[in-house]
Amino acid sequence: MGFLDSEFTDGNIVITKAEDLLNWARLSSLWQVSFGLACCAIEMMATSASHYDFDRFGVIPRPSPRQADIIIISGTVTLKMATRIKRLYEQMPDPKYIISMGSCSNCGGPYWEHGYHVLKGVDRVIPVDVYVPGCPPRPEALLEGLLKLQEKIRNESMIKKTA
Amino acid sequence: MKQAEEILQILKANFPDSNLELKTDQPTEPILVASPLEIDKLSMFLRDSSELLFDSLMNLSGVDEIKANLLSVYYHLESTKLKHKITLKVSTDRNKPEVSTVTEVWKGADWHEREAYDLFGIIFLNHPDLRRILMPYDWDAGYPLRKDYENPEFYQGMKVPY
């Protein structure tokens, strides 16, 4: 249900719960750490660029994790990188969300068996909210992932922490 | 433009004590086999001799020949001026793999040699900065591209296998 559905017909008044208002504000401006890892990062860039226009969902790339709400793990996480990703995640202020983009960061992808230096899934170091499958996922798939995340945020409760 | 045989003759004339051998039984290019501790002098000559002028190192790769208990290094050289190419190979004992560095000759060899050290454990003598390059600096589970390598169960508390 949309936030503006409960608007009064005349006059600019909307009656809602504080929780809904907060969630609505959160989900409409998810700032993202501009941080790419591998092939998926190129698709992430394509998503932000002219054709797919990530901006219309309120996703703006921020160079610093301290100003960001969401981090998209776009690509293969190696053992050397895993500790750095954990640190990046810890630097982000709460509330923070993670989209794991692509097979590699979901589960190791094509490198699951012989990848001696590949972490088989970023969820071994940080908690993931939405998994986007694909190798690499199309920009539409990433957009779908973001919509799923927005849905999740919309149903969040201030009292009960969900993630 | 020189063929591999001519290059071998020039090298033999200048390095009479060296143990050089040309293997021509390959389906593609022949290989010139040299000794691992002389490769730096040989390379310097290959680069500077006016007849050869191998000014560019195209590729350097380590290979684990476990059946012969050897670790080998292949050098693919090219002359951008004279347009000829040659493949060199040196082999060294797997238990004490030591090869002279060619970073003095071609600076581009630096990272290639570090990679061969990182993945095969080949020691390049006199290399200016022989550290791991691709794997983490504190990786202590061995050299991953060796045929008998076994991956560790954990690295810094993270589970490695699937």
Place this chain on the structure above:
Amino acid sequence: MSQESSLNTKSSAIRTEEMVLNMGPQHPSTHGVLRLELALEGEIITNVIPHIGYLHRCFEKHCEAMTYPQIVPYTDRMDYLAPMGNEFGYAIAMEKLLGIQVPERVDYIRVIMAELQRISSHLVALGTYGADIGAFTPFLYCFRDREKILSLFEMTCGARLLYNYIWVGGLSHDLHPDFVRKTREFIKEFRPNLKEVNDLLSHNRIFIDRTANVGILPVDTAINYGVSGPNLRGSGIKWDVRKEDPYSVYHKFDYDIPVGEGKYGTVGDSWDRYYVRVLEMEESCKIVEQALDQLPEGDVQSAIPKRIKPPIGHVYSRVENPRGDLGYFIISDGSTSPYRVKVRAPSFVSMQIMNELCKGYMVADVVTILGSIDIVLGEIDR
């Protein structure tokens, strides 16, 4: 001192503090996961140590475990801005080892794909280079055109980014019936768009001031390091694998090799390296047009071997990828999977010159220089 830091602090009578600054692995302009350790004397760079390996995905180990046709998708994932070029290189190497002659149509389609890929790869290089040093608009323009090329690829093989299209001995699909017409349309649209990018970026005074006379690479140093591709040509030498060591059907086309001329500064500066890429896109357009005109008929899968089992031996073969000379060294032990594959990645070699190029420049120039050598970390770390 730990192995991780190899920078020494200097000591002299008048001491100035040398500062070590870490750039990356998360940094908006390192084009992936690269860490640079900069030693600074005030704002001036005295030493740069790149730390790589944050994307080491064990390509070479995978090759030893896979059969020859299974390797193709992994080659895609090395230089993920130019997967067609990587597949092309692998196919050429394997065909040389197996002694396969592919049908002419296959060669032509491969060349068309590789050149379109070159354009799309250079578009990303240009766009992100502009974005790195403060011009965001060209990024959007470049990606607009790149999307058109990606839809051409998608029409051909169903994938946008990683294609698994060029197989050993052939191709996975023949061209879509509309492909030739749509590609011609694209080239027609693209030429004026390229001029737009030139107006926005190449001859923009601010851009020139940031890039001209910065990070000058002399030819001798470049060759000694083994640098290739646009980085080498930016230094003013006409050296291209497509001309020096012709492969496939490149000898049938008429095209030029652009080189750096030092128009706004010194030969071999960042602007030259950048502008060589712009000119190369035009040359690629020419090749694609000629190939479309001459495109022969035929079956694209007739030469694909049922089972790939090469003779015992080794092969080294190379192609001109958008980033330079991409070499494959494959050792076969006579079985269905290779004994050893080593890839000579052009970015891996180009990355080594960072220290040479950055010394004596300001911190802000690191981004300029790094962008101008156009690296892809997937290829450096493999």
